[in-house]
Amino acid sequence: MEKIFHPANQRGYNDIGWLKANFSFSFGPYYDPEKIHFGALRVLNDDIIGRGRGFxxxxxxxxxxxTIVLDGALEHKDSMGNVGIIKAGEVQVMSAGTGITHSEYNPLRDKDTSSLQIWLFPKEQNIKPRYDQKSFIDALKLNELTMLISPDQNEATLWINQDATFSMGEFETGKTINYDMKTAGNGAYIFLLEGSVEIAGAILNKRDALGVYDTSSVTIETVAHSRLLILEVPM
Structure with missing residues (x-):
């Protein structure tokens, strides 16, 4: 197993008032030649978007x-005519393909919105643009990993134009999570939203990340009550 550790305090950061963004990979004003991508994972931005403001x-x-909304809400509009609100517990996918224009705003006037924006290189180029979103509020169960995104078209997950699988879960202290790669040769970028876990001898705390590859599985031990996101992507 090969490992890449990305501490939370070594991420890029940009504060423009209404937007406070942490960058796991080079993006916008932040550039680190050692953090361009992890396999097909190109962008992981941890954003706080001010009330009534947006892109x-x-x-x-x-x-x-x-886009994964962790707290608050985002209003989406795009050139395909899609208009909708994405709330905490919901996930949005957008295949930009041949080209799309969109905007995202925090429609709330009384609170900021916390969201993750994640970009993957596509499996196929120049496909027809598409948009979808889904609520996982009822699917997310304590001490279980819930698959959010997969390369298979089914009712339980959102489909993506890549051999990638995203899973999220909240776990109590002292739990063991055994994660098997869904696609041979993939790696997993494990992003800790809250808590503390141990993975292959490494301790991760809030917003730390560990990329693992050249392995078919990974074991995660929770040191404290934790919430995590596993991004399995082609390497």
Whole structure:
């Protein structure tokens, strides 16, 4: 097993008032030649978006874009005519493909929104743009990993144009999570949202991340009550 440790306090950071962003990989004003991507995972931005503020209309192409709202809400509008609110516990996927324009705003006037924006390099280039979102509020159970995104089209998960699988779970102290790669040759980028865990001798605390590859499985031990996100991606 090969490992890459990304401590939370070594992420890039940018504060422009209404947006406070932490960058796990090089993005915008932040550049680190050692943190360009982890396999197909190109962007993992941990954003706090001020009330009533957001990103104006801007274009994307040939990128798989996933938004996970952790707290608050985001209003989405795009050039395909999709308009909707993404709330905590919901996930949005957007295949930019041949090109799409969209905007995202925090529609709330009384609280900031915490969200993750994740970009993956696509499996196929220049596909027809598409948008989807799904609530996982009822699916997320304590001490269980819930699959959010998969390369298979089914009712339980959101489909993505890549051989990638995203799973999330909240676990009590002293739990063991055995994660098997769903696609041979993939790696897993484990992002700790809350708590403390031990993985292959490494201790992760809030917002730390560990990438593992050249392995078919990984075992995670919870040192404290924890919430984590596992991004399994082609290497």
């Amino acid at each position: 104006g209309a801007h274009p994307h192409d040939n990128m798989e874009i996933i």
